Amino acid sequence: MKCIAGLGNPGKKYDKTRHNVGFMVIDELLRRHDWKEKKDKFSGKSVVETVNGEKIILLKPQTYMNLSGESVRPLTDFYHIGVEDVMVIYDDLDLPAGKIRLRQKGGHGGHNGIRSIIDHLGTKEFKRLRIGIGRPENAMPVVDYVLRPFSKDEKMDVDKSISLAADACEAWMQKPFPEVMNEFNC
Template structure:
């Protein structure tokens, strides 16, 4: 079983913000593969289903971004997943809006949600799908930027990026992270 986690902040106040693109990826996968996101346990909203012949759990931690690892740890323990069976989708300010970067492992790269997941799992050995949200303007506070919404001119790029992230995750499940990296990085 694979655990696919999208990072974001809970509540309507944060819906559609740059920091919530991980949630957008999970909703996109749920829609595409008819997986109902109706279970509320393990500090997450999640659903179970099949993608490319693999049993999956699609999860959106409800702990707020910086404590995402609490939910991921509970899900990994409850469903007896190995950390190597975890795929995390999240935002990246170092990538242009909608661009993807897939990695099989690595550091948190300054992302507090990822720092918390790495801390709770005790490893960096899990796949991550980063979706670009664009560089923050020089005079803007980082927190204000990641909690801002996309401009109208950015909406086509971020939609395409989230769609590509869904396709990349399906390719990871069907083939490998390396195949997804070759196609989308």
């Protein structure tokens, strides 16, 4: 069984913001497979489906970004999912808009959602799919930047990265993560 958690903030106010690209990838996977998410007891929206004989859980924590671990940990405990079978999708300021990067493990890099998951899982050993959102120009505070929608100029690149990230998730549903990294980390 694998868990793919896309991070974001719940509510219409945050719906199309940079911080919600993790949710956008989960939404793309739901759309592609015609799967329906539901609210559950893990402080999130999730769906459990079977792909090639393996159960896949897609999760969108509804705890707000900084508390994402409060959703991921209870779900992984309930389903007995080891950290080696968890992938988290989130926004990354250090990648340009439109780029994605997969990693086997790592630190939080200042991302509070990842920090929360590390704290709750007690390890940094889970897989990550980072989606580039770029850095703010001028002196815009990061917090304002990540909570803004993408500009029209960025939108096309971001839509491509969301589609590519969904492709990478689908690949991981069928093959080992190192192969997926080799294919998608260009």
